Amino acid sequence: MTVSAPDIPFFPPTLFEADRPELIGLVREVGLDPEQRFILGRRTTAFEDLLREDLGAADVVACSSGTSALCLVLRAMGIGPGDEVIVPAFGCAPLAAAVAGTGATPVFADIRPDTMTMDPDATERLITERTRAVMPAHMFSVMADMPRFAELTGRHGLHLVEDSAVAQGGVLRGVPAGLWGEAGVYSFVQVKTCGMPGEGGVVVTRDPALGEKVRMLRNHGQQAGQRFVHHAIGLNSRFDEIQAAFQMHRYSGFPARLARRAEIAAYYTERFTPLADRGVVPPPAGQDGRCFYVYAVLARDRQALSAHLAEWGIATHVYYPRPLPAHSAFAPYAPPGARWPRAEQAAHCHLALPVHHLLTDAQVEQVADRVCGFAAGRP
Ligand SMILES: Cc1ncc(COP(=O)(O)O)c(C=O)c1O
Secondary structure, X not given: OOOOOOOEOOOOOOOOHHHHHXXXXXXXXXXXXXXXXXXXXXXXXXXXXXXXXXXXXXXXXXXXXXXXXXXXXXXXXXXOOOOEEEEEOOOOHHHHHHHHHOOOEEEEEOEOOOOOOEOHHHHHHOXXXXXXXXXXXXXXXXXXXXXXXXXXXXXHOOEEEEEOOOOOOOEEOOEEOOOOOOEEEEEOOOOOOOOOOOOOEEEEEOOHHHHHHHHXXXXXOEEOOEEEEEXXXXXXXXXXXXXXXXXXXXXXXXXXXXXXXHHHHHHHHHHHXXXXXXXEEOOOOOOOOEOOOOEEEEEOOHHHHHHHHHHOOEOOEOOOOOOHHHOOXXXXXXXXXXXXXXXXXXXXXXXXXXXXXXXXXXXXXXXHHHHHHHHHOOO
């Protein structure tokens, strides 16, 4: 059986097509550069500087992925065996894996039903004398309640790590995603708002000392310019020079790409808000604290909505079909009998619709019409 490609794909196949000549040129330029430096060279430094200045951060450290960025931050904070870090029960595997990888225990907090982000009240109830850090994550198109988390961690004397892997470009109350916590991260894997054709990420921080530690840890505990002297056990989490040059080239177009995603999301939300009574609930309306990486509705009958859209050639995506503690990998960290009802509900009901910047107005309208058409036929 041959499966035909959807008319409206979830991931655009031509994501980097417009940049192809530039990318090929950069492969050649870096490849033939007499310096012959393919990682952590002047292009990586320039990209870090660009982000640091743009964000107003104390430091930005480029590394090999968003996952690696989380691991580096936790290690730089000295988190390890015997410690607990509170993470959302609904989200991506690196949230729990990064914590477990340090030897610490991920403790799962339930989420808020409307935003699908970690619930500050549920988080506070889980704080023990072993808790060292709280690590909320921004989810799909909505930033976590960072003012509450900042207040809560300040009051309890805990580290605040912001998993802003999906939220580059998001701003909440004037503070960019990533800078609410002591450290945040961005992922550059292709589908992210500032994605690239390869693996990469950054740590962003307000704390220069933390940035310095992360910088050392990303390259086997060595300080810049001092090779084969290891001050700490680190990782190989270095950044690629071709990708750094490519990100520099593409960065000026980032605000426009983000604005297009925001425009599409606002249109969807306007069209879908009246559907709540018919079993399709959009994310909360608004622009503040939004990131537009993924646009996910909560659908009472997700399977039927997804099948309906597929019939019309519209691809959709289910990101997290079960809460993190329900995976065998993380079950050892789930206290016996514990439940996360809102995370279970979100895992059961969320459905992501295409929201990338290459969608045409006609495609966006088509998606909205088909979702509304589905809901109209529901009780
Ligand atoms: C919330 C969140 N955190 C961390 C990551 C890890 O980023 P990466 O895929 O670059 O390792 C992702 C990636 O999808 C993510 O969605």
